[in-house]
Amino acid sequence: MQPLKGCILVTSVVVTIATVIYVITWSVHYFTVPVKYYGPPHPNDNVPPYPGATSENLWWFVQISDTHLTSVENAEKATRLRDFKTFCHEHLHIIQPMLVLHTGDITDGAPHASQNKEDWISYQQIVSEAKLPYSLRWLDVRGNHDNFNVPSRLHENNFYREYSVLGEKGDDSFLYKLELPFGTYSFIHVDALLKIGTKRPINFYGILDELNVYHLKTLSERAQQTPSNQTIYFGHYPTSTILAPHGLYDIIKGGIAYLCGHLHDLDLKHGIKRMYVLQRYGSLELELEDWKKHRKFRVMAFDHDMLSFTDVQFGEWPVILITNPKPARFLAPGHEPEKKMSHSTHIRILVFSPRTIKQVKVEIDFKPLGLAKQVNEGPLFVLPWKPDRYSNGLHLIEVKVKDAAGRYKTVSREFSLDQSRPNQPFLSSLVIMINSFIFLVLWIIGLECLCVLPLVFFRRYTERPKAGTSGNPLLYGLLLLVHTNDIYYPLISIALYPVIGPWLIGEVVTDMYGTLTLYGIYVNSTFIGDKFPMLYFVTDLLCFHLPLTLFCLLHLSRAYHLQNKHSTHHYGNGNKNGRRLVDIVLVIISIFLLKSVLSRSFGTIAKLTHWYGQLALLVSPKYTWTLLVALYVGGKCVFIGYRGAHTPTRTVGTEEMENSEK
Known part of the structure; x- marks a missing residue:
């Protein structure tokens, strides 16, 4: 009897260890290995125009999130407000985006987990006094902090409706279409705020019911009535923190990306940086680090309908964004004409700085290609290349920039022309993809x-x-x-x-x-x-x-x-x-x-x-x-x-x- 008990014990231990190893191995594979695309090619893959030496079919926009502006007297919080003013009054004038997305938590709602009217007035004054171009579209939406102690959308505590840029128009899910000479781009807001905004901390998760999902589906159908070059979904909550029927993912996968904030870097000791993933349904989900502590914002560009982006540290210049070839990790073959990179004639780089750009040097696989030239005194720099030399596997492009103030900046990205892609970081993928x-x-x-x-x-x-x-x-x-x-x-x-x-x-x-x-x-x-x-x-x-x-x-x-x-x-x-x-x-x-x-x-x-x-x-x-x-x-x-x-x-x-x- 004793040997039998020992055998059962050993077997149980072995089975338990094997199960744990299997679960860990499966989890690492599930969250890090991108799903291969087996669907039909994009209809514009082999349709000109292709990325070349001009600035046509190129535009860019900016995302900022979790500013947590507050008028509470505190040195750190006062700096937060002052830096946001500098961002609006100086940085945006240098970058000159066509659109700004603020994905929520505009104000902090501290220290009583309630709305503070002075915070909202400060936000409105900063944006209105920035003298931004009339053509710039500013889409600001509420986050959970903007919903603290708000019994209903129509309640007097909902200062968003009075002091935000969008006002009443943005206080729900909505569709915004940006029409440009070369196409239409749709932006759909996913509003998952609680109907009754409680005090903290019981509003960390967003909720969408069947009616909300149906409304989103209607907006998506409206976006397709007039064909859009690309569709972007955006909201405050990452999808992993939204409680919703399964139909939400069927809707979001119709866009190339879902942009969000909310998680900051999870406020861990070293944080979880760069929480962006290619979801298993084929769309990108890109969480942006907060402005509150880390002073981050994002510059995104559509170059011939291919999406590229870079997350920027406030005050660091120059800002460099490589738009062609785009990074392999963020390829979305079903949503963008990524084959256009193989037909392109030039490497294309956006460079922003308050001072004149003196030099833009390009290397691929550690071999110098030359100096990129500026196009029409704008932020676009181009350099001829032969993409057929890089048709297989992953390659590394490196761009080194120097401006008139003597500031140097180097960025490098892996790219591919055959849909090869690197694995995704485990922790960031886990946080965004997990239920x-x-x-x-x-x-x-x-x-x-x-x-x-x-x-x-x-x-x-x-x-x-x-x-x-x-x-x-x-x-x-x-x-x-x-x-x-x-x-x-x-x-x-x-x-x-x-x-x-x-x-x-x-x-x-x-x-x-x-x-x-x-x-x-x-x-x-x-x-x-x-x-x-x-x-x-x-x-x-x-x-x-x-x-x-x-x-x-x-x-x-x-x-x-x-x-x-x-x-x-x-x-x-x-x-x-x-x-x-x-x-x-x-x-x-x-x-x-x-x-x-x-x-x-x-x-x-x-x-x-x-x-x-x-x-x-x-x-x-x-x-x-x-x-x-x-x-x-x-x-x-x-x-x-x-x-x-x-x-x-x-x-x-x-x-x-x-x-x-x-």
Whole structure:
């Protein structure tokens, strides 16, 4: 029987390891290897005109996102506002785009998670005083911060309708057509804002219902009534943070790209930069880093209907954008005539600088090709080339620019003329492509199993430890934990309750009270299915419940040291220092665990009280009440461990166990 159990154990371990390896391998392949295009060629692949020595069939535009403008007095925030003014008053005059897209979070909504009229007035003044060309189109849309504490689109708190450039026209999904001499370009806004704009943080996800998706479908059909050279979709939320019917992707894949912001760089220590991917349905999704902290904006160009872009650091000149050949990583064969690169006669580069450009040097595969020449004193520089020399595989083009101020800038890009493309970075692809709702559900299921099932298993299949028990101290503490009712049941309850019960009641919108749950928020007879509480719950399980369980386990294990304090096998006269060392280590670990539990609890409670009012502090089963239960459980475990460690005759650690022994 024993060999059979060992065989089953080994088999289980091997199967588990093999499954983990398979899942990791599959995930890396899924998120990094671009999908090959097997569809029909673009109808204009072999139709002239082709990229050459003139500036025809070329235009460019700018995207900016997450400016988070605020009038709150703060040095960093004042710099943010001043730099945005410089961007509008100087940078845009140098770049001279035909269109500017602001993809949301125009204002910050801080510090009270509400709209500040002064912020919106500052934004309006900066844009209106920039004296931008009349021909420049400015499309600004709301982000989740622009929707803080806005009960409805028509509410007086919705300052966007009064102080934005688009005003009422932009406060929903809409279609804008840019008509140029060589074609029409359609821009479709995907508005996924919550219908009731709650205070933070419960508006991180965007939501589209069936009616919203139908409206988008109607806009897409309107865009195709008059054929467009290209269609761009844009919005604040990446598709991975939009809760929507599957039909959304069927609509967006009709455009060459979806432009968004919102995620910044996820505010991680080193951040996740350049979150752009070729989605598996064949369109690009390009998230732009924020203006708030990183001062990023994007310059994009259509050159003979092929899309190129570069993300620019504010204040860094010159700005270089290679439009032909375009980067291999961002080829979209079904949406653009990428074969035109093979027919082109010139390499084409857009260069922007406040000073005169002195030199534009081009190399391919580390071999100099020559100096590009300026076209009509504009930003376009061209250099003749022979594309047939680069018809197979990936190649590296490098452009080195020097301006009259002595500034040097070098950019390099991989390109291909046979649809070869490099792999996509794993993390950025994961963030943009993943179904975050399913991801969070799997995390919650896994963590709940980790928090609950081991305790249930040991309670069901073990007995209470008895005085004189020898073995592993941690196992002794675990058995003590699962067989002590007023420790076991509270730990199980605070792990499972958030899945089934309300978390708190508070003023989620000014003068509107709502109930927060794991699945969303119920306010004003409306259920808003935002899934940000799920993300909060995952971090709670990791930073609160697991540390609390380990804290209890460590302190209960001290009762084991008591019952063996007179045992020469464990702590004889020659090994008293070992006992002291164990106690010191336990204390240090306990301090870190306690810090995690308390900082998570008090920090969250303070924020929720600040945002949702005093009622959220009092009627809060998930946070305030749970903290009280945790303090009781943790205190009882400390008491048991302390009492056991100093009272040799009480080795079990609870009155119930002592009575059972009697």
